[in-house]
Amino acid sequence: MIAAAIDDNYGRIKVDLISRGLTCDRLIDDLLDHVCCMVEEDMNAGSDFDSSYDRVLESIGEKQLYEIQHQTLLLLDKKFQRMKNFTYLFGLSSALIAIVGAFFKKMHWPGAGILITVGIALVVLVFLPLYFIVNYREQTEKKNPIYAIVGYLTMALLLAAALFKIQHWPGAGHMIEIGLGFLIIGFIPLYVVNVFQRGGKEKISLPYVAMLLVGISIVMLFTNVNMSKYLLDTYMKESVSNEARVEATRERTAHLMEMFRDSAHADNLQTVTLIHEKARSLQIMIAEMQEGMIAHIKQPGVSIEQVRRIDNRGAGREAIVDTGSGGEFAQAAIGYREMLEEMINDPVTLSQIEDHLEFTGKVWPHEYGARDVANGPLMKNYYKLTDASKGIALSEYVTISYLLHH
Amino acid sequence: MIANDLLKGTLRTIVLKLLADNGRMYGYEITKKVEELSTGKIKLTFGALYPVLHKLEADGHITTETEYIGKRVRKYYTLTETGRSWTEQRVDEFFDFVTTLTYVLKPTPA
Numbered sequence: 230m231i232a233a234a235i236d237d238n239y240g241r242i243k244v245d246l247i248s249r250g251l252t253c254d255r256l257i258d259d260l261l262d263h264v265c266c267m268v269e270e271d272m273n274a275g276s277d278f279d280s281s282y283d284r285v286l287e288s289i290g291e292k293q294l295y296e297i298q299h300q301t302l303l304l305l306d307k308k309f310q311r312m313k314n315f316t317y318l319f320g321l322s323s324a325l326i327a328i329v330g331a332f333f334k335k336m337h338w339p340g341a342g343i344l345i346t347v348g349i350a351l352v353v354l355v356f357l358p359l360y361f362i363v364n365y366r367e368q369t370e371k372k373n374p375i376y377a378i379v380g381y382l383t384m385a386l387l388l389a390a391a392l393f394k395i396q397h398w399p400g401a402g403h404m405i406e407i408g409l410g411f412l413i414i415g416f417i418p419l420y421v422v423n424v425f426q427r428g429g430k431e432k433i434s435l436p437y438v439a440m441l442l443v444g445i446s447i448v449m450l451f452t453n454v455n456m457s458k459y460l461l462d463t464y465m466k467e468s469v470s471n472e473a474r475v476e477a478t479r480e481r482t483a484h485l486m487e488m489f490r491d492s493a494h495a496d497n498l499q500t501v502t503l504i505h506e507k508a509r510s511l512q513i514m515i516a517e518m519q520e521g522m523i524a525h526i527k528q529p530g531v532s533i534e535q536v537r538r539i540d541n542r543g544a545g546r547e548a549i550v551d552t553g554s555g556g557e558f559a560q561a562a563i564g565y566r567e568m569l570e571e572m573i574n575d576p577v578t579l580s581q582i583e584d585h586l587e588f589t590g591k592v593w594p595h596e597y598g599a600r601d602v603a604n605g606p607l608m609k610n611y612y613k614l615t616d617a618s619k620g621i622a623l624s625e626y627v628t629i630s631y632l633l634h635h
Numbered sequence: 636m637i638a639n640d641l642l643k644g645t646l647r648t649i650v651l652k653l654l655a656d657n658g659r660m661y662g663y664e665i666t667k668k669v670e671e672l673s674t675g676k677i678k679l680t681f682g683a684l685y686p687v688l689h690k691l692e693a694d695g696h697i698t699t700e701t702e703y704i705g706k707r708v709r710k711y712y713t714l715t716e717t718g719r720s721w722t723e724q725r726v727d728e729f730f731d732f733v734t735t736l737t738y739v740l741k742p743t744p745a
Contacts, residue, residue, distance in 0.1 A: 232705055233705075235707075236705040239706040256685060258707075258708045258710055259662050259710055260681070260685070261708070262661065262662065262663065262707055262708065262710065263681050265707055267663070293682055296682065297685055301685060301686040301689045301690075304693075305690065305693050
């Protein structure tokens with residue numbers, strides 16, 4: 230009696246199951262039999278076919294059959310399973326390379342840069358795309374490639390920004406800004422919407438959120454390690470005191486020059502004026518570079534003590550290195566030193582000049598050359614310029630005073 | 636009810652062991668048997684069952700034979716030779732695991 234009722238409706242049940250997304254023959258047989266058994270059992274309790282069948286369909290729901298088929302096919306897809314295993318293994322090993330690189334960097338061992346670059350490049354170019362593809366293919370409901378694409382872009386940008394930051398490649402700042410933008414207005418809202426759409430069927434995956442937070446914190450850390458606050462403050466203090474000393478030295482030099490006009494050495498006045506003009510022009514170049522850096526961070530005309538972003542790392546590159554004014558200044562400063570050295574015969578005075586103009590020597594550019602200027606924070610570059618300015622002022626004073634007495 | 640995350644990973648062993656003890660079985664029968672043996676504590680949904688069955692079949696641990704029940708086809712699953720020895724291993728492994736867990740979770744007072 231019951232078996233007959235089911236047989237009569239066999240065609241209808243099959244059509245219903247197929248209309249719910251079942252397409253795979255091997256599963257249709259299994260599930261058809263299973264559903265019939267469920268109906269049979271329900272009818273055994275005394276219902277008629279129609280009401281039993283409705284209850285069974287209700288309990289199955291709209292999406293479950295398709296989901297079963299999807300999971301089964303993925304499990305059977307050897308290529309997909311291999312790809313999935315490969316993805317996780319690959320992610321693990323590339324992350325490991327990057328972490329070892331970070332450790333090397335901390336220990337100042339050679340090869341850190343290469344390890345970090347290779348590790349992060351592998352994560353960004355191989356692991357992340359695979360991860361989001363696997364993730365996307367495993368989903369059955371609310372399949373939306375935008376989620377995967379935005380997710381990929383966010384992670385890739387943030388990681389690449391971290392890499393650029395560590396390697397001091399240009400553009401890191403913008404990448405971080407764009408990456409964080411993606412994260413805040415793209416990825417997180419999409420993620421929340423996605424979770425709600427699944428109706429809490431899947432709990433918000435904790436590892437995923439944890440990974441996200443770790444990622445954000447790493448990027449935040451990178452942006453903060455620019456230079457310690459203490460060091461920046463020290464540079465600031467020294468800069469201000471250097472500037473005061475330049476001012477004091479200039480007054481003394483002006484006084485010396487007054488004496489010169491009245492002295493018996495008045496015939497040397499032309500030489501002294503030349504020295505003074507050269508020193509002035511060097512100091513103007515310095516002032517221009519300093520103003521250029523401050524203008525770069527969009528606070529033109531502000532004094533160094535009022536600058537808000539003294540840790541900015543793009544200013545020196547832009548205002549000193551890229552414009553070529555740094556190189557020009559170095560050349561001019563060497564010419565200035567050579568000119569002074571020619572006028573002096575006394576070895577003690579010569580070594581004083583050499584000390585004051587140390588930054589024009591051969592050792593100094595190695596310690597603090599264009600590369601360091603380009604990578605250094607604004608405050609450090611500013612300090613170095615005040616130091617040079619002080620050297621120029623003192624060497625000017627020493628030379629003029631020497632000429633006055635000989 | 637036993638929590639799903641505890642069952643994860645043992646589902647395959649349960650299916651294999653049932654087939655080893657009962658010879659051939661069909662899907663619905665397996666879910667009923669699990670419910671009966673666990674006195675209702677384990678609810679094996681067909682959503683979890685069929686992917687596992689098909690994976691086991693693809694890996695050569697079980698085979699199917701079909702029979703007609705009225706108009707519909709019923710698929711019976713049976714262990715293969717390799718499946719049989721594999722089942723023994725998995726069951727042994729599982730008891731080993733349970734024993735170990737018992738040691739860890741219920742240490743005997745010294």
